Amino acid sequence: QKEVEQDPGPLSVPEGAIVSLNCTYSNSAFQYFMWYRQYSRKGPELLMYTYSSGNKEDGRFTAQVDKSSKYISLFIRDSQPSDSATYLCAMSVGGGANSKLTFGKGITLSVRP
């Protein structure tokens, strides 16, 4: 079992739809949770960062972490064609010697005009 599992996709939605992206993980020591967006031929761009459990909202984006279920989600409201990209979840135990990020494989989202 991989440490981080992400729905493989791809996912295609019409403009204006609410998008839900999810990841599950097996390592209960993970404390820091991130979502990255990667456009074609670009490096990943940090979208959302959450520490421990709870919700975090930033504009049209909401990140949720449920540590009891080892499940994280990213919601995109009023999706736009410009949201078409690959979305990667990432998580880590912490800093110092535990500094590496463990990524899901990513899901490619396409928002149709």
Add this chain to the structure above:
Amino acid sequence: KAGVTQTPRYLIKTRGQQVTLSCSPISGHRSVSWYQQTPGQGLQFLFEYFSETQRNKGNFPGRFSGRQFSNSRSEMNVSTLELGDSALYLCASSFGDAGKTQYFGPGTRLLVL
């Protein structure tokens, strides 16, 4: 503030050769991490450097090595290239604790023939 820069952006090598990739982190960032991204395996952690010391290492063979200079710039080297080393190599920097938030460069796309 300038982002993470990586050079070269594209590289073609043949099996058995070696290659050196360069990364300049965001000004003030002391941690540099390297990742390999392939369609099959996704993003995989190679190693992380902080203040010129390797602080964390992923599960890659010894052909993959790196170093960090006093100005935080980093290089990674791959010796005796194999076809399977063809990938996008991404560098990410963070201010201190790389396990919390990392900012990625555009990557170096390496093709091994």
